Amino acid sequence: MNKTELIDAMAADAGITKAAAKKALESFLGNVEGTLKKGDRVSLVGFGSWSVSRRSAREGRNPQTGATIKIAAKNVVKFKAGAELSSAVN
Structure with a gap:
């Protein structure tokens, strides 16, 4: 949809x-x-909740060259499904 x-x-x-x-x-x-x-959290009881989490900087590898690269820190949105939504899907 x-x-x-x-x-x-x-x-x-x-x-x-x-x-x-x-x-x-x-x-x-x-x-x-x-x-x-x-930076606050959104929660809909029965459906789920969204929150923001900080992903720290880290080193990664370029898959084409194998060279080490620096991956910057960033905020990521996380969603956790509520019990009613989880049970409706399963």
Whole structure:
């Protein structure tokens, strides 16, 4: 399912226009992004939670040449599925 299909499904399920569903989805995504940028955690009980973790700098290897390269430190987003979502999938 891509973003357009999700918007269509949300509009059909909620009985709202596609424009309203798109606005709601973009608001949700924007708020999740903003919260994660601040370093906070987003948790939806039963669905899952998003958090930001710091990945430290490390050395790696270029697979073509075998040369050692430095990989910079960065923040990564992690998602952990909630119990209800996990059980629904399995």
